[in-house]
Amino acid sequence: MPCPHAPQPAGNDPATPSPESIVHEERAQLDFSRSMSYGDYLQLDAVLTAQKPLSPAHDEMLFIVQHQTSELWMKLMLHELHAATAHIARDELQPAFKMLARVSKIMEQLVHAWDVLATMTPPEYSAMRPYLGQSSGFQSYQYRCIEFALGNKNAAMLQPHAHRPDLLTLVRAAYEAPSLYDEALRLLARRGLPVPASHTARDFSLPYEASDAVEQAWLAVYRDPQKYWDLYQLGEELTDLEDAFRLWRFRHVTTVERVIGFKRGTGGTGGVSYLRKMLDVVLFPEIWKLRTDL
Template identity: 85%
Template sequence: MAPPRIQRSAGGHMSEPKKPHDIVHEEKAKLDFSQSMSYGDYLQLDAILQAQKPLSPDHNEMLFIIQHQTSELWMKLMLHELSAAIAHVASDELQPAFKMLARVSRIMEQLVHAWDVLATMTPPEYSAIRPYLASSSGFQSWQYRSIEFRLGNKNAAMLKPHEHSAERLAAVRAAYEAPSLYDEALRLLARRGLPMPASHTARDWTQPYEASDAVEQGWLVVYRQPEKHWDLYQLGEELIDLEDAFRLWRFRHVTTVERVIGFKRGTGGTGGVSYLRKMLDVVLFPEIWKLRTDL
């Protein structure tokens, strides 16, 4: 049997090879996190993993809870990125805004695929847990409503579901009263000297957006000379990517709800599928879509 090989240190000095019990001792030391922050500590996993509290005896309620909790986590990140992107557009800082908007689009894609998991719940399985939901509904998600408002779909009636919580209402109202992503995009175009009507760059931000031929003319200048207005052209395409992903998210929501509950009314009192289908007709950035026909 060959003798153990002598190891050399970085300085060239001879050293004895490590013995097995020394290696085991070192590995145990690496696995001891009692004196430092661990993975679970950093992510607050105990709190997160104990937040699932099924109310029914049905096995499938865990799926329903985790589906919606993880969606809310993704929406928290979406709001984080979207709010920062809006601030960057308002400050004429488009490069970081592009990265953030691209990330929001990818989050929406993630949420689209999440519906595939919930769609494994069959109508009898949902019916078993529905009585335990009372009037709770995704319709009441303050984060989702804030996303809608920041993307420009303003509706004063959508403040009411959050009136029971002053803190939540304040957050939703802030998004409702502020310029949306598209409002800031149009103000940017105006600052760059492109023709933008004052009716759309200095308006009441709480009012629903109305499409304008004059706004489309401003975007057409950008799209007819993309090499001259490259960053604005890229901004337009980032907005289209974002709305494209949002439409897919909405559509997948409708089809999943119809698959699981049919045309029953939603637990929050909405028309369920009929209400969600109306949302499919909402266009967030109408002029950038229309100019594709008019180019």
């Protein structure tokens, strides 16, 4: 008589699933016909069919994907910038710091994206350029909203979007709203630092003008970081952000010069000459100047 405690063969154990039931269960787990799939959630049918080259050039796919992915990153950047600015306006600095750090990381992604586009040689670009018409990154409404959100206001930059009233409305709203830096200065003033009213209650659609009084307010923060630790951290988050933005602009210039030289841009700009002028734009001037004066 067999021992009552002896182990039974697996095939005779009613708790052990049969090979047929295992296969059936696996098939059920892989059946997404009745639930949302990965592709459904990410709308991949729309995303992956949005690349429609107009030329026979092999390299046009690179050009399209580069710019489409950059626009996606810019969408996320605007999402974070708007939220960070709103948090600063409400004196909620900790979540704002996380969002600004994320924006700096997004800028790093955009910087490295130029490395991929730089693999396109001048003959390869020339083969597809006639098919681009007047389309140009200069016309990116998201990029323009980023510039405005960071304080680089220029009324002339509304014009490239005049042909699309819906987009012009979005860009104009960014143009007229306080920038990230405007809200940072208003925060300093609320904390009792001597930021003049000319910089806290101004027409926010006008270009920002550097102020010695604003620099003195930031200097007070940087000379006593223990007292003003969160404002000090805010200053450094802004520095990180502009540092990353400058790198993006620089890589843009060098990539364009590498691919098209000094030809005019497809949108009618001076190309490299225009982009080089943008390298001189300083978004948060007092935060940079105080480093000399500390």
